[in-house]
Amino acid sequence: MPDGGLPVIAHFEVRHRNYLAPDGSINRPLPPFASDAGLLTALYRAMMLLRNFDRKAVALQRTGRLGTYAVSLGQEAVSVSVASAMREEDVLLPSYRDNGALIWRGVKLEEILLFWGGDERGNHFSGPVQDFPFCVPVGSQAPHAAGVAYAFKLRKQPRVAVCMFGDGATSKGDVYEAMNFAGVHKMPVVFVATNNQWAISVPLRLQTGCETLAQKAIAAGFIGEQVDGSDVVAMRAAAEDAIAAAREGQGPRFIEAVTYRLGDHTTSDDALRYRSADEVQARWKEEPITRLRSYLVGQKMWSKAEEEQLAAECHERVEAAVERYLAAEPRRPETMFDHLYAELPEVYAAQRRELAGEGDA
Amino acid sequence: MPEMTLVEAVNLALARAMEDDPDVVVLGEDVGINGGVFRATVGLQARFGPERVLDTPLAELLISGLCVGMAAQRLKPVGEIQFMGFLYPCIDQLVNHASRIRNRTQGRLTCPMVLRTPHGAGIRAPEHHSESTEAMLAHIPGLRVVIPSSPDRAYGLLLAAIRDPDPVVFLEPTRIYRAAKGEVEDNGEALPLDVAFVLREGRDVTLISWGAMLKETMAAADALAADGIAAEVIDLATLKPYDEATVLGSVAKTGRCVIVHEATRTGGFGAEIAALIAERALTSLLAPVARVTGYDTVIPMARLEQHMMPSVGRIVTAARKACQFS
Numbered sequence: 153m154p155d156g157g158l159p160v161i162a163h164f165e166v167r168h169r170n171y172l173a174p175d176g177s178i179n180r181p182l183p184p185f186a187s188d189a190g191l192l193t194a195l196y197r198a199m200m201l202l203r204n205f206d207r208k209a210v211a212l213q214r215t216g217r218l219g220t221y222a223v224s225l226g227q228e229a230v231s232v233s234v235a236s237a238m239r240e241e242d243v244l245l246p247s248y249r250d251n252g253a254l255i256w257r258g259v260k261l262e263e264i265l266l267f268w269g270g271d272e273r274g275n276h277f278s279g280p281v282q283d284f285p286f287c288v289p290v291g292s293q294a295p296h297a298a299g300v301a302y303a304f305k306l307r308k309q310p311r312v313a314v315c316m317f318g319d320g321a322t323s324k325g326d327v328y329e330a331m332n333f334a335g336v337h338k339m340p341v342v343f344v345a346t347n348n349q350w351a352i353s354v355p356l357r358l359q360t361g362c363e364t365l366a367q368k369a370i371a372a373g374f375i376g377e378q379v380d381g382s383d384v385v386a387m388r389a390a391a392e393d394a395i396a397a398a399r400e401g402q403g404p405r406f407i408e409a410v411t412y413r414l415g416d417h418t419t420s421d422d423a424l425r426y427r428s429a430d431e432v433q434a435r436w437k438e439e440p441i442t443r444l445r446s447y448l449v450g451q452k453m454w455s456k457a458e459e460e461q462l463a464a465e466c467h468e469r470v471e472a473a474v475e476r477y478l479a480a481e482p483r484r485p486e487t488m489f490d491h492l493y494a495e496l497p498e499v500y501a502a503q504r505r506e507l508a509g510e511g512d513a
Numbered sequence: 514m515p516e517m518t519l520v521e522a523v524n525l526a527l528a529r530a531m532e533d534d535p536d537v538v539v540l541g542e543d544v545g546i547n548g549g550v551f552r553a554t555v556g557l558q559a560r561f562g563p564e565r566v567l568d569t570p571l572a573e574l575l576i577s578g579l580c581v582g583m584a585a586q587r588l589k590p591v592g593e594i595q596f597m598g599f600l601y602p603c604i605d606q607l608v609n610h611a612s613r614i615r616n617r618t619q620g621r622l623t624c625p626m627v628l629r630t631p632h633g634a635g636i637r638a639p640e641h642h643s644e645s646t647e648a649m650l651a652h653i654p655g656l657r658v659v660i661p662s663s664p665d666r667a668y669g670l671l672l673a674a675i676r677d678p679d680p681v682v683f684l685e686p687t688r689i690y691r692a693a694k695g696e697v698e699d700n701g702e703a704l705p706l707d708v709a710f711v712l713r714e715g716r717d718v719t720l721i722s723w724g725a726m727l728k729e730t731m732a733a734a735d736a737l738a739a740d741g742i743a744a745e746v747i748d749l750a751t752l753k754p755y756d757e758a759t760v761l762g763s764v765a766k767t768g769r770c771v772i773v774h775e776a777t778r779t780g781g782f783g784a785e786i787a788a789l790i791a792e793r794a795l796t797s798l799l800a801p802v803a804r805v806t807g808y809d810t811v812i813p814m815a816r817l818e819q820h821m822m823p824s825v826g827r828i829v830t831a832a833r834k835a836c837q838f839s
């Protein structure tokens with residue numbers, strides 16, 4: 153390109169983080185936490201639970217006992233690892249595919265089922281009370297995260313807001329506006345984009361002209377890092393670093409978790425309409441659970457007996473949750489008014505009475 | 514009591530709210546050192562600091578979304594959108610988040626935020642600066658929509674909006690920001706939300722309006738009085754939820770109703786009031802309910818805008834016609 157000898161006034165770089173290869177071998181020395189077998193197996197257990205839960209949720213949907221559901225198949229490492237790096241007092245702002253993060257933070261499986269089963273009580277969950285519910289309008293939770301982080305900063309609390317969204321959300325102004333603001337004020341917020349290659353049927357190459365999503369942070373004035381999102385060790389390390397930096401007042405970070413959605417977008421979607429079975433099959437070789445298991449088994453941190461026991465545990469836990477979900481008392485219709493306002497205005501109280509059959513309105 | 518303009522009363526309420534409650538945060542474009550384009554926030558940053566009076570980037574969606582996040586942390590954010598025509602990027606946040614986060618989470622998270630914006634035409638402003646789309650906002654469940662029509666009500670209602678545990682959109686009538694003057698006591702007392710104010714009692718016809726248009730409506734009531742027609746004038750003040758009882762009570766008394774708003778007619782808030790009266794007070798009616806509104810067109814730029822807005826003459830004509838019916 154003819155540049156007329158113009159000086160370069162800025163350089164930017166984007167790094168990529170990976171430790172575990174698809175076969176479970178190590179690409180570079182692991183971060184210190186990886187010597188903690190308890191933590192690694194906990195991450196493994198959480199991913200396995202999520203996969204089992206997803207399978208059951210889809211079965212429930214197919215048999216008419218659950219509404220539309222979004223599976224995490226293939227990208228379990230992302231939400232589980234990010235949540236594992238958070239403290240209880242941090243605030244999570246998840247997208248609708250971040251079940252793994254909610255479960256890690258203490259939300260009960262039956263509460264998640266209740267949400268996808270069409271009941272708002274699922275959002276009155278057992279996780280940290282200030283965590284946000286799943287955000288359905290894509291990326292619109294990013295400004296909330298900036299607002300939450302602003303409250304932390306104003307009150308001088310050492311807390312971090314962690315905002316999760318997908319690759320499609322990075323095309324929205326919401327996300328850029330939030331990141332821009334976070335950059336201006338060095339907010340304690342971490343943005344995690346789960347780049348699973350597909351925003352329903354739109355592939356990444358039609359989503360952005362950027363080489364990476366991580367570089368979007370550059371425009372907002374902070375560090376964006378690309379991470380192998382199917383490598384739970386890399387994801388955990390990146391999340392830990394980013395959250396620590398945010399907590400220490402170094403400002404926001406952006407993590408692009410490069411992974412792959414092996415499943416359909418939701419139970420209402422048929423991904424075979426827009427991508428080939430061959431493509432998906434090839435990606436199965438990279439998926440995060442087998443990868444970590446290979447590493448753990450190779451390190452003698454995990455055994456066949458433990459695997460069998462875990463399978464039984466997951467089955468039992470999921471089945472028990474399903475039972476509780478199916479046994480949930482139905483809400484009376486008029487309760488749809490109960491949390492509309494702090495105090496229900498009389499004009500709507502009349503509608504509530506009408507719905508309750510009290511024949512007033 | 515000192516006499517002041519409506520915009521000065523807004524400023525006074527903001528200062529009082531910030532003084533009383535350290536959780537109140539004012540944010541928006543140019544609200545800091547510049548004191549807002551209408552000077553509604555003048556002096557606040559010097560007094561309360563740049564962290565509580567925050568100049569945001571030029572991003573309206575962000576302002577409303579930040580408010581949701583702050584409010585979920587139990588701050589009391591008061592966001593400013595410079596003109597109602599720039600409010601539309603906030604609609605997603607208002608509809609999908611602010612107004613329903615309490616309901617979605619069954620009360621686990623709440624949204625005690627206020628979004629202030631100037632409302633209405635008549636200041637010879639550029640395009641997109643003269644909007645009055647309050648009906649769109651009043652359609653949103655879980656939201657409150659409030660519009661004052663005098664300095665004392667601006668002060669009292671804004672304090673109420675800030676103290677309210679739910680999200681409030683506070684529409685400030687631009688045309689009377691400085692034209693409306695009145696005594697305001699800085700006593701920290703809020704006025705009730707969801708309640709209409711009867712500005713003038715009368716037995717012959719009910720005139721209902723809100724915001725700046727009450728200026729013409731009151732003038733019309735004066736003109737009608739000269740003809741021997743006693744008009745009752747209601748300032749609706751809160752459009753969502755609105756005071757149905759006061760409306761119905763007044764129509765039961767007068768049997769006639771003229772609704773006045775500068776917003777376009779179709780689907781305007783006047784239609785809601787007319788429907789209420791048709792459903793609940795039909796037998797009281799001595800004449801059809803009339804609407805005097807803006808026309809169903811884009812709000813014209815400065816040279817024609819006064820022809821779109823209801824005039825005293827149009828209101829008087831409609832009220833006379835109602836009184837002469839049957």
